[in-house]
Amino acid sequence: MPDGIMPPAHPFDFDAALSDGDKLKEECGIFGAVGVTDAANFVALGLHALQHRGQEAGGIVTHDPDEGFNSARRFGYVRDNFTSARLMETLPGPIGIGHVRYSTAGSKGAAIRDVQPFFGEFSMGGAAIAHNGNITNADALRRELIERGSIFQSSSDSECIIHLMARSLQRNIPERMEDALRRVEGAFSIVAMTRTKLIGVRDPMGVRPLVLGKVGDGWCLASETCALDIIGAEYVREIEPGEMVVITADEGVQSHQPFRPQPSKFCIFEHVYFSRPDSLIGSKSVYETRRQIGVELARENPVDADLVCPVPDSGTPAAIGFAHESGIPFGMGIIRNQYMGRTFIEPSEHIRNMGVRLKLNVNRALIRGKRVILVDDSVVRGTTSRKIKEMILDAGAAEVHFRIASPPTAWPCFYGVDTPEREKLLAATMTEEEMRKHLSVDSLKFISLDGLYRAVGEAEGRKSNCPQYCDACFSGEYPVTPADMIKKGFQMKAAE
């Protein structure tokens, strides 16, 4: 039952506003802290650093020995909600978790009840949970739980885990969570908390990220290392695929293995686009990886031109790499307006493409007469690429060459990423040449899958029998069967 609460209109984030559904969007960022004074402040800062992973809403739960559990969930940016002293005072205590989320594709409207973390009261005390990713058998679990008398309050996958925990016969919460996790399939990272324990989990293949940090005498968990930097925490290590850590202020980190071991399949698109460039994945800099993608792209698909121009802001590191490798000058041919916002009322028929003009303007003097290489991170539906191409040509470019820092996105993601339906993905229905014609550009080239693997450090490229990453959005090879989606009619790639 969607609650008729409309999320308050809020300033858009840049890429989302620009792309109008023309980007893959990470659906969530998670953060937790324990053993610190006023954990909520740390959580708010961590979520602020993870805001790029979800802009629609955020929530924080804390526990204080005197005040018990408290929570606050809000639509809008962390900075606009969780900076109010009046609100933060309602979230006392040394332990807390938080969540930022994006709305799921196709959901009509959003309800505050769907904003995580979720909370459940068990006979031995309460627990809160937040996740990033997707439980691929959530529909089936939900049906089974409802049949047995559970009442769901949200449409979120996380709530299945809480109900499974409520019905577990184990006597403590971490064991109940292990019980519950054994029933779920999918690609997810979790932060959870009891009155004293901070818990972190990664799915058996480690598709979604989760890192451990040390801050003073306390500990924290975060989707990305940039959230450690903002609070001055030291990066300790990644949570391992399939690992569950239980952390207390007194006893530190204990590691559990609730799942059967499986090969690691980290999401390769985190390197391409989702993660912030100043984060580390493993020991690799995301920025450096992206720069290297630009280098590979220049090697694979060179072109004679006058200017390498990033599509701001996500294309910048690859464009720098491309320029460096190719020797063609790098320049900011497209300038973004920092004051993005809601849709303006278009003044008249004189103006085409207002949507893009509000956010981007072409640096006409730089572009005029030049053969321009535009470096973008991905092509999803192609709508933005078309508009940018037109702006560049209107400004007098002599040629336009697209170079894309990822392979063609031909398959939807079912692991916690908001993707258009398959038929709306340009690469699902067109060849590279067809796409080039569709965009009416002089050339259009994508990095190869092998090139991408090389850029992330796999010198030998992709091992096709057992890929080192989850690259389903490019390859159609899904490491976890998307059971619920298949039931709803999704056609897997035919075995070759």
Place this chain on the structure above:
Amino acid sequence: MPDGIMPPAHPFDFDAALSDGDKLKEECGIFGAVGVTDAANFVALGLHALQHRGQEAGGIVTHDPDEGFNSARRFGYVRDNFTSARLMETLPGPIGIGHVRYSTAGSKGAAIRDVQPFFGEFSMGGAAIAHNGNITNADALRRELIERGSIFQSSSDSECIIHLMARSLQRNIPERMEDALRRVEGAFSIVAMTRTKLIGVRDPMGVRPLVLGKVGDGWCLASETCALDIIGAEYVREIEPGEMVVITADEGVQSHQPFRPQPSKFCIFEHVYFSRPDSLIGSKSVYETRRQIGVELARENPVDADLVCPVPDSGTPAAIGFAHESGIPFGMGIIRNQYMGRTFIEPSEHIRNMGVRLKLNVNRALIRGKRVILVDDSVVRGTTSRKIKEMILDAGAAEVHFRIASPPTAWPCFYGVDTPEREKLLAATMTEEEMRKHLSVDSLKFISLDGLYRAVGEAEGRKSNCPQYCDACFSGEYPVTPADMIKKGFQMKAAE
């Protein structure tokens, strides 16, 4: 887990603002409609007419064949929330229920999650439920349900019923509700709905009210008849004590009897104060009953005086009756400010009793030199009575005589009414004469229990072996054992 959402400050209702906890407060009003176009509009109007039963928050759930279930819950007045076209459009469909609520005494803060109606999805479809009253074994039921794996999302009694229904093995929702009702004890009226059925229930003793109305081809249920008047509905009858009605647009009203029969015990305080004077209870006008209370009061406790003055607004009908019976002129000696509001900042020590001055002013020219009879509906903690007496004396009254339209309130209500703890009730610790001295007035008289029963139409007065009404707040005789409260330490009246 209280969600750290503060209810927005809103304009107070008059009596609440005046009394600062010195009134008993009905905790809820409920309304439902089926078989009408845009049921939400009817529900909003009905709740507006019932606003005196709960000012803190309101909620509406509707169902539409195309749009499914939708809900909206808001802090504040119905008029301030459910008059927005943008919001009402999110609540389509021919069936809906709604609720207005008062916060429970002692609860610190309120959360939107505690605002009714509540909703649960069962395997055969969803149901929403709202109630007025109290389930006296709710704590025990909640503990049991949590033990078995139910996750509670609110602190409300209603949620127990939803969870009991979720675990029932019956195959349709009305039968599941009958199952659930057999487990609950207490004093309550319920409106509930499925996709097509509007359901109304009164507890076995009929402590709380619920009436049935016909509006066009559709039907409605409401706490009071004034909510039928506002939508132009025809008053059909009261739902009987212990009755459950299931109403559909096509088949009309079907009556069920889920409970064992018990003697009727309607809340006599509904006559004295809770209900609106323009409502009917049974076939009796509330206004006329209150006027008759004034008549009885004048007969039982005459006094020689110059003016009969109501404490506005609830004392007015009894004052009219008192004046009529005694032959002493009726006059508006106390004028209320229609623009009530939040607490002002008191300008200086010059001003005593600012709180009351903001809401009431004495009509000094009328009062000066007169012997004044003040007619009020009840004395709870006595704080307001003291302030009013002081204002009257400051204005130059020669004598002040209080006449109270109810017997001394000496016991708390556990059936859905917000009452101070027993030790804060003036009449729990003082005799009538002690109260008179405490208030420093020339006389203070309460109507007798028998007088009150006569005024409501029981010519023989109260049958002490089996009282015709619930009058526990006066007599200490509780028709339903308040099990949860006894467990928490409440001492029942010793058997005589």
Place this chain on the structure above:
Amino acid sequence: MPDGIMPPAHPFDFDAALSDGDKLKEECGIFGAVGVTDAANFVALGLHALQHRGQEAGGIVTHDPDEGFNSARRFGYVRDNFTSARLMETLPGPIGIGHVRYSTAGSKGAAIRDVQPFFGEFSMGGAAIAHNGNITNADALRRELIERGSIFQSSSDSECIIHLMARSLQRNIPERMEDALRRVEGAFSIVAMTRTKLIGVRDPMGVRPLVLGKVGDGWCLASETCALDIIGAEYVREIEPGEMVVITADEGVQSHQPFRPQPSKFCIFEHVYFSRPDSLIGSKSVYETRRQIGVELARENPVDADLVCPVPDSGTPAAIGFAHESGIPFGMGIIRNQYMGRTFIEPSEHIRNMGVRLKLNVNRALIRGKRVILVDDSVVRGTTSRKIKEMILDAGAAEVHFRIASPPTAWPCFYGVDTPEREKLLAATMTEEEMRKHLSVDSLKFISLDGLYRAVGEAEGRKSNCPQYCDACFSGEYPVTPADMIKKGFQMKAAE
């Protein structure tokens, strides 16, 4: 230039919401204080008590030796704006004035810039001013001032006075104000302030009210005495017609006479409706005057009936008087909903007169079968009277007799009261009998002008050669020529 700022929707006041333009509306209330700690708090309280004189907006200006002049102006109720500690802290100082206002008929939209008090900086310091009433030559003055280079920032009459003061050659502000006042014609009361002086003015005929109070060591000015009561101030006296008082904390009250003496013409409608019943006018209680109007009405126009019922709330005192004089029982046959509000969306064609039903409900059990006398304060356009009559008949009344506590309102007011255009006044185009037929009631009677004068204490009735009051709305005899309106085409009553 209207600034496109829409006043935020706010809860209506009762009578305004009910009448939909069917009441005459006082346009303003004014208050000032000097020689007190935190004058703004006193001003806010005084304005709250005067809220019935203007609900659309309010403003306060204060002066503090350190902080200089500060102001705040807001749409909405005093209680909703001037109770915020954050706002009140911006208004420090021992001297302040304030204003509540109603919007003028016909003005489309309102701008915060039209909300008083107005402020002007002169070479010898600043002054703020607020008024209640109307300057009848404001248009001409404004044209002249603009011609000479003054820039107006509002559409308010008060601003003329500020500009006249700015151009005066006098060396101090009170003398500049005297200069300015000699140029203006009309009916107005003024409160003004400099850094240290509180100034009060009444027009030469004293049409609009202004009273002086003493609070601790300080002083205050107010439109009505009820605003003295709320702050615990002692009522000293009325400002005399044509008097200007200049008050300082140290030297107290000095009286000036800027105008040529003229006969006093206080607005008789203040007695009938505008003032609060708990105010005193001169030494007369407004409540008692209204009760006496009811007595006169019963004497002039007796009728055999069963019930005297006020149209709430303004008809109540006259109904009490009528009942007392006639011996017919008084009863609350119409009950108002205390939770007035914005327009609801009407659910369907089943419902007639929703507008009235939202605010009033008939006490059907009391009305049924009775011959009912409805006592109302006035008939302006007659629209509400019709709706109330229908509700009463629908409820089963046997007869309906209207008794109106004022003579027929046949002429517009140009002295600071919002009146419909003359052709919309029912009494401007119909005889009493035609009005009776128009309303379809069994009888309709107004108090006579002489009866009204007797009720306000003029034992001999109205002196037709020189009426003791301004009664232009009844008689068409305007004591001050409405020059601007005549220029706009208004036709005065032909001399007889």
Place this chain on the structure above:
Amino acid sequence: MPDGIMPPAHPFDFDAALSDGDKLKEECGIFGAVGVTDAANFVALGLHALQHRGQEAGGIVTHDPDEGFNSARRFGYVRDNFTSARLMETLPGPIGIGHVRYSTAGSKGAAIRDVQPFFGEFSMGGAAIAHNGNITNADALRRELIERGSIFQSSSDSECIIHLMARSLQRNIPERMEDALRRVEGAFSIVAMTRTKLIGVRDPMGVRPLVLGKVGDGWCLASETCALDIIGAEYVREIEPGEMVVITADEGVQSHQPFRPQPSKFCIFEHVYFSRPDSLIGSKSVYETRRQIGVELARENPVDADLVCPVPDSGTPAAIGFAHESGIPFGMGIIRNQYMGRTFIEPSEHIRNMGVRLKLNVNRALIRGKRVILVDDSVVRGTTSRKIKEMILDAGAAEVHFRIASPPTAWPCFYGVDTPEREKLLAATMTEEEMRKHLSVDSLKFISLDGLYRAVGEAEGRKSNCPQYCDACFSGEYPVTPADMIKKGFQMKAAE
């Protein structure tokens, strides 16, 4: 009189939030359009493109033949206010002007009354006016006008012009404006409007920018060309220094010369920082000029290093130029958080420099072990430079070399730019070497004045006898005497 209205907290713009007063800030952007359908939409879009010139507040005035003048003024971003259909509908008509503003240094609080455009009603009709810049004799003019009876409603310089116009004896508004302009001194650009005429003015030296565009059949004026791009307008030309253009829909552009001719002195800091990189100044691209500054900087002050890193975002073009010229790789060593915001509550003493961390994070993997050249646009107070240096060193940089794209800022600007007092400018009290030590960096070099002039296209550098630009902030040579400031005690540079 400051009106006690607090501007609502709003999301900061990036550079302002980062710098905490450590940037010079342009105080205003202006825009006007005539001869277009719904001019307000064009104005809103133009102001959105100029938002970097003023983030605190914005206002729009329009005129419609039927609806007359209308205005709306709001605190906050254009995108958050002027995108509401409900508001924009209140601003009809084919002609309009608008303004975005920054608060002036040292002003405590801001009032909506200070938000431009200003409006005045004259005997021949109304006019609205908005300006960017400063009137250097405004204080004297204001005193004189008040002495003669003008009432000021704001603290803005623009209002002087309106009052001077109101007192002019000329018979039409453009001539009155010429009259007024002859009295004012300073550096300013103006857009103004009557019912049918759009007017643009630049001060005699052309210190502040103003450009003319053609959009469909209509015309527009804007502070920068980027505001033409957003509405698809064609760039026609700059308004000349000392020129006043009067534009109507029918007769097009007429040019007037109200001032005595003076040598042109365009603000050179517009090239360095104020203007958007995608704007043109004259025929020169701002981006290209900044890139060229980087080239000059690399030539003047080479250093052996591993990485050229811009301080985002304003340092980027110069860093690109520096990298290109020096051959040292360009890299994004500092990543900004796109979700800037209000001040967070700092969690504990563990965290230093939270303010900067919220907005910037170091790309540690890129920086570690490298000798880093940081390219920034200017050093004002030096506080941000210190924090950034610390972050870079914390991340493991081997050396830090600052290269600044402007000469030392040693003098305040009095021509419409918000500058700290002179003693707070680092360069006012320290030599370059002292600054280097103060910042504890390995080297610190500023571009020379001659280098800067070369970069903007003056091949011969600065003509010291008559500089081609206003460079007072670097040189202390003020082309217009800041009369009001000198009266307040400002010490001009001693003649050499």
